[in-house]
Amino acid sequence: MARRAPDPKQVASTDGGGFDRLFEHRLRLTIAVLLARNDRLSFARLKDVTGETDGNLGANLRKLEDAGYVAVAKEFADRKPVSWYSLNDAGRVALKAHLASLEALIAEANKPEP
C-alpha cells in the first residue's frame, strides 16, 4: 500500500518559541521520547507503557507519522500483524529542539527573582 503524503496542515511547526506544536501534546511527546531511546517499539508496547487506549494512541501516532516524524513497519509474529514504530531523523531533530526549549523554559522559571 502506498504511503500517503503528509498533510501540510498537520505538519508540525514551531510556535516561534522553539516549541513544536506536535509535541505540546504530552502523549506525542512521550511517544517521541520513548522512540528516541529505542530502535523501535510495537503498538502494543507503546500502549502498555503509556496506558492509553487503542484509539487515542493510534490517532496520535498517525499525527506523528503524517508529520514525517515517525515511521511504521508492519510485520507478522505468530501469524498476527504487528506494527513497529521508529523515530525518523526529522523526528529526532524536532524532538531535540523541543526538549531544548523545554529545558530553557524550566531554567528560566527556576531563576531567582531579581
Add this chain to the structure above:
Amino acid sequence: MNDFKKASEDLSFVREAITRAHERTSPPSIYVLWGLITLAGMPLFDVDPRWGGMFFAFAGPIGGILSGVLGARFAKRIGQESREQASQHAMHWTAMMVAILGVVGLDASGAIEGPVAGRLILLIIAFAYFTAGLYLDRVELWLGLLTFACFVGMFFVHSYEWTITGIVIGAGLFLAAAFGGRRGSTRS
C-alpha cells in the same frame, strides 16, 4: 495553567512512561537459565574444583550466548528493541567474564591458590550483579547483595560452602525470575 506548570506535568508523564518501559529489560527465562546452571555447577566445587572449573568453562560461554538469544527474543516479544541496550548488556557481562578469566589465569599460573581464586570469582560476580542492578535491571542489585553475602559466608562456612552458595544464589535467581519487575506485554 501556565507554560511552566504544563511543561512540568508533561515531563512527569514522560518520566513515568520511561520508567515503565525500563522496569524489566531481561526476560525471566535468563534468570531461570542461570539458576539451573548455578545449581548444577556450584556444588561440583565441593566434590572436585576441577569438575566445577570444567563445567563453568563450557556452561559460562554457552549460557552467555543463550542469554543473548533469549534477550533478543524477549525484546521482540514485548515489542521493545534497542541495539544500544542489547550492547550494554553484552558488554557488561562480557567484561565480567573477562575479569573471571583473569582470575583463572592467576590461578593457573600459581599466583593465587584455588580456594582464593574461587572466592575472588564470587566477588566479581557479586560486583557484576550489583552494578547491573544500578543501570540494567534493578532486581540484579539484590542478586549482587545476595552473592556478596555468600562471599562473606564463605569465611565462616567450611563445609559444603559451594553447595550452599549454589542453592542460595540459584534460589535468588529463581525468585528474580518469578518476582523481579513486570514481565512486559505478552502481546506482540
